[in-house]
Each structure stands twice: as structure tokens, then as C-alpha cells.
Amino acid sequence: MASEPSELPPPEVGATTGVPGSAAAPLDALEADRGGWFETGSAPAAPFDLAVVGAGPAGLAATVAAVEADARVALVDAAPRVGGQYWRHRERDDGTAHHDWSRLVRLRDGVRTAIDAGTVVHFAEVKVWHIEPTADGFTIHALAGEQGREIRARTVVLATGAYDRQLPFPGWTIPGVYTAGAAQALLKGHGVSIGRRVVVAGTGPFLLPVAAGLAEAGATVVGVLEAGRPSAFARHPGTMLRSAGKLREGAAYLRVLRRHRVPYRTRTAVIEAFGDDGVTGVRIARLDPSWGIVTGSQDELACDAVAVGYGFTPQPELALQLGCPHDVDADGSLVALVDDDQASAVPGVFLAGEATGVGGADLSLAEGEIAGHAAAAFAQGRPVDRTATRRTRARRGRARTFADALHEAFPVPRGWLGWLTPETVVCRCEEVTLARIEAAVDDLGATDPRGVKLVARAGMGLCQGRVCGYAMACLVGDRTGRAVGRADLAGMAARPVAQPIPLSVLSQGGGTDDPERGDTRTRSPTSTM
């Protein structure tokens, strides 16, 4: 991997395109420029200054900032179009249903200009499954369709985002029960409503745009059930005043819900879903402040779809692979620790967006800009000019304060454990029930989530604990009588292979004739935590 760039052949063009790499390929095209990468096992191309993983708000901001600092960037993303989950959109989308669309357009235009100039290559529909440190940077192991591909870069910016955090409850595996993010993705990305009569439930401000979007699209939103009590946010008057824009946004969603006569109830949750082949209704209940069920408060609602979400879980596996230190954030999520330049303790690894703490698009944009700027400086071997991002750093501070206040206003207390029955499936992939998880602790001596995973297979299925990891950590912590720590969450989130890959790709990428590679591959992903 340490070959001189001057000896390298020109970058190979991906076999999937069959078109010699034109740097002017449009971002929206499925056949984005594949130049600058190489097939797994073949000779490597010259390294980029940055590989930005993820093309949501943080990744786009990082890319544009790095380009402005004269860096060459590989923007790698699993989706066909940039924007991430926040700006998930359809081809030819005019953005009318989107918040902050003009900001996406500005960033996208910046990236397009850089693609035309040859300073950015957008690797669309490319899934990163492993990042390996090398003598002069990193090799990003990725999958394009079924083809193994590798990209080299001097630094990486991980902007891998987050997905909905879920709490298991009886019936949550019945078809028609979706995550709130799924409802949003299907609506914004595909123009499809998850149902005709929809219950939206969970906690946090994200429930509002989901419910408003469904109502505007013609679905009957039977109710929005907020398990928390958002009025707790009023304890932060200063933060509220400085965040007038965010509050106006929330008020606008509430107006949409009122116009569609959608009931909005706080301290209320879906505690069970009914149905056989598909959901036909839910049992709801009032909650006490610790989310225990208030006696005699249960009721039923008929529906054909449920959208549920209890905040967000950052995607930490690539950072864990690289040995980046993590800790438990105020919202209970495992997040990467970074310094003022968004740099991890691992040299050359920068992180931005939800991976460093769930905080929404404003925070992600500011962090991305700072990370892209700092990573470019690192790649170019010069100190970071912090005065250039002084205003962005101030913006990041305000957005973080707002995010902290939201975490405090929308906590997830442990009373939800009481909603489960012994038969409730906790691990959806391996179909592991609460009873089996409790038996793993009580009878088989498992003392942490990883131990339960090994003896009961919970978290061992295809999703690799992404969906049940948080719940497992809470359940095992409760059963063993201790608080959930970072080792509990990391044990469920460490994934040496971040995406399912064909065995042929894994065998090509083994590199056993290269001792340096062999070393990094056998290192435990969490060894430096």
C-alpha cells in the first residue's frame, strides 16, 4: 500500500459503468464518475486528500469546506442521490415538501462545481464495509453492487449519520409497524404513505414532521403520541430565545396537525400492536414520569400503520473499527469523542454530524464544515486556521446547546421495560424473546449484552444488533442491576464488517501477502477504547 503514486497506473474505471471516467458526470445520475478507485486486489489509485463517508448535511458541508481549502475529496455514499436521510428526495424533486431545501441546493451546487473541476469524485451507491489504516492514510473498502472496490485517502471524515432508536413492545414485529424514519423516507423519497390510518408514536421533535407529512399526503393520522412532556423544554428560556427558527419550525408542524384535526397527546405511548398478517390496531396508555403505565388509562386505536421512534442511534461501526474513543452521550447513545476541530484521537480521522452526538441538521452542517476544513489542513500538512471557521464554531456551540436542551427535554426513562411480556420479541432478526434474554442472564450467567448475544443469539442476526442494541443494553443493565456503560453499547455496535459482503470480496481483500495489512486486520476494533 506504500507504493509511490508516480508508479501507479491511471485510476481504473469501475466495471459497472463501462464508461471511461468523465469528471463531469451529474450527481443525480446513477453512473457517477467511478474514477479514482480500484478493484479489490488490484493496483491502487493515487490517494485522495479526504474520503468523506456519508453525503448528508455533515458530509456535504465537509466536502464543500475541504474543496474550498484546495483539497481533493472522495465523497462516498450508499444512496444514489446526495442529501442523506435529512434531505432524502426523489429524482426531479422540486423540494416543496422539504425543510431547508435551499441549503441542500447550495451544497449540491458546490459539490457539482467541484466535480466538474475534478476536485471531487462522488461515489454514489457505494457501501463502505471497512476502513483500514495504512502507512500513508487509509484504505476504504467498499462495495458497488456486488463488486469490491477500494478508495485510498490521507484522511477520513466519518459523517455516517443515525437511524431511529427503537424500543421493543408487544406486536412491534407485525407488518405495518414502521420506524418513524421509514415513514419519512417512503414519503419523501418515494411519494408513498405507509398507510391510510396511521398512529405516530415515540418521543422527540422528529415525530412532528413525520405526522405532518403523512397528514399533508392525505393519510388520516389517528394520533401523535408523545411519550415525554415537551413542555420541559420551557426550562431553558435562553436557549429557546436563541433558537427561534427551530421553534417556529415546530410550531408550523403543529399548525398542520391542527388543520388536519390530528390529536396530539403527551405522556402517552403505544404499548402494544395487534394484528396477524398486518397491524389492525394499537393499545395505548398514559405514562407516569418514569414511563410506567398509569393504571386504568389504557385504550385502543384502530389503524393500518404505525410509525414509531424514540430518538436516534448514531452509526458508529466505522469509527469503532478505527479505534476512535467513544462514550455515552446525554441521550444514552454511543458517540465518538472529538476535539474542537472534530478530530478523533486517531490521527487523520475526523467525525461530524450525529456520530459525535445526535443534534440535527444545523449542528451537523456546522460540524461538517469544521471537520472538512481541519481534515484538509491535516492532509496538506499545515496547521488548522481556526479564524477561518470562527463564525461556524460559534454556530456549532449554539446548535449544541439546543441539542443538549432537547436531550434533557425528551429523555427515555426505563419504565418502558414494563411494557414487555416474556413473549415479546426483542431481537427481530433472530426472533429472541424477552424470556430468553432474561434466562441468559439468570440461568446462563451472562453479565453484559455481548454475553447475552453469545448465548441467546440476540443481536447476532443480519442487522448485527443495530435495531435491538440499545434495548438489549437497557434490558441487561436492568436485569443485572447496573447502569448502561459505553462497553455495553460498544459490545453491541462493534461490527468489523459494516455491510454484508460477498465472501468473494472478503477473500480478495485479505491481503495476506502484505504483513502491514495483516496486522491491522487482526487488531480488535475496540482495542483502544
Add this chain to the structure above:
Amino acid sequence: MTDPPRTDGFSITLDGEAMEVEPGQTVAAALIGAGRRSWRHTRVGDRPRGAFCGIGVCFDCLATINGRPNQRACLVEARPGDIVTTQHGTGHGERAV
């Protein structure tokens, strides 16, 4: 279900039944748009499943598409004439894995 259908749509089938697709929709979006909620039966309990996370995280929406099992229907863009079949278990018949 919500947007007016485009004129350049095409169709795919789920277990032989035709359904209309708008260009750019994933297989899962097309199936849900056609009112279908499940297209898989689980390996252990033989329970019905469909999409859950919608963004490629949970692997609940696995389907057999054009004869290939274990495709995440929420990530695979539908193409004209795609043949989707309900996946049972691992999608590999009686094979154990």
C-alpha cells in the same frame, strides 16, 4: 398512494400479482404503495414481515427478487418486469443456512 401516478410507470409482480411502479421507487416502496405490507416469512417462527426501517438498517424487508433471495427491498430500485416472490426463511429452500 399519495402522489398522482406518472405516465411513465411500469409494473412488477409480487407472487404473480402485478403492481404499478413509479420510476425511481424501490421495490419496498412500490409494494407498500400497492397496499402490501409483508413479503417474507421468518426463519424461526414463520411470521410475516415486511419493511420496518426503510433505510437498509434492519434487514426485515428481505425478498427474493428475480430469483435472488435476501435482497433488501427498501434499497433495491424496482426495474420493469421485476419478479418479486415472498421469501420463506433463508430463501434457500431446505438448506440450513
